[in-house]
Amino acid sequence: RKEVEQDPGPFNVPEGATVAFNCTYSNSASQSFFWYRQDCRKEPKLLMSVYSSGNEDGRFTAQLNRASQYISLLIRDSKLSDSATYLCVVNRGGRRALTFGSGTRLQVQP
Amino acid sequence: DAGITQSPRHKVTETGTPVTLRCHQTENHRYMYWYRQDPGHGLRLIHYSYGVKDTDKGEVSDGYSVSRSKTEDFLLTLESATSSQTSVYFCAISDVSGLADTQYFGPGTRLTVL
Numbered sequence: 620r621k622e623v624e625q626d627p628g629p630f631n632v633p634e635g636a637t638v639a640f641n642c643t644y645s646n647s648a649s650q651s652f653f654w655y656r657q658d659c660r661k662e663p664k665l666l667m668s669v670y671s672s673g674n675e676d677g678r679f680t681a682q683l684n685r686a687s688q689y690i691s692l693l694i695r696d697s698k699l700s701d702s703a704t705y706l707c708v709v710n711r712g713g714r715r716a717l718t719f720g721s722g723t724r725l726q727v728q729p
Numbered sequence: 730d731a732g733i734t735q736s737p738r739h740k741v742t743e744t745g746t747p748v749t750l751r752c753h754q755t756e757n758h759r760y761m762y763w764y765r766q767d768p769g770h771g772l773r774l775i776h777y778s779y780g781v782k783d784t785d786k787g788e789v790s791d792g793y794s795v796s797r798s799k800t801e802d803f804l805l806t807l808e809s810a811t812s813s814q815t816s817v818y819f820c821a822i823s824d825v826s827g828l829a830d831t832q833y834f835g836p837g838t839r840l841t842v843l
Contacts, residue, residue, distance in 0.1 A: 623771070653831075662819055662834035663772070706771065717832060719771040
């Protein structure tokens with residue numbers, strides 16, 4: 620079983636739609652959580668950190684459920700520019716740091 | 730954007746040849762990481778460094794070695810390249826040991842081993 624699991628998609632949605640991605644992690648000792656965005660043939664870039672209380676950044680909302688070991692990302696009012704792969708990332712703590720999911724691909728269509 | 734560069738950006742080489750990839754940062758960050766990214770696997774940690782001359786193995790370190798003689802440079806060497814090492818290699822830096830802090834990635838090196 621992979622340590623971080625995501626639905627690979629692709630999610631094909633029209634502009635303006637709301638889309639949600641989910642991610643599960645297996646290590647209950649994981650300490651911190653992130654969503655990264657990766658455009659085609661580019662490097663991953665931090666989208667947002669994920670906190671237990673939930674956090675929002677504009678059209679993006681991230682939630683963490685530690686009991687279920689589940690992380691989510693909600694994108695409202697999707698834009699064409701949101702088309703990318705979204706990586707769920709978990710920090711187990713210590714120097715070895717981050718574990719990446721394989722990513723969920725989003726394609727927003729006009 | 731974080732000041733991270735990788736060289737070369739693209740390389741095609743033959744099986745059995747040695748290859749060295751370079752990561753250079755201008756941020757003076759202590760921690761540096763090498764990942765590889767393959768379809769269906771996400772990014773996997775190869776080696777990392779927590780200071781000059783201090784390095785350690787990640788989850789897919791076999792066939793790779795690293796060196797860090799200066800804060801700003803982290804080298805990844807494939808001693809004898811194999812076709813299974815065809816991949817995209819990303820370097821990342823962090824100011825804090827993995828604990829909650831962001832890793833910033835370089836632009837990547839696309840390596841093909843024939």
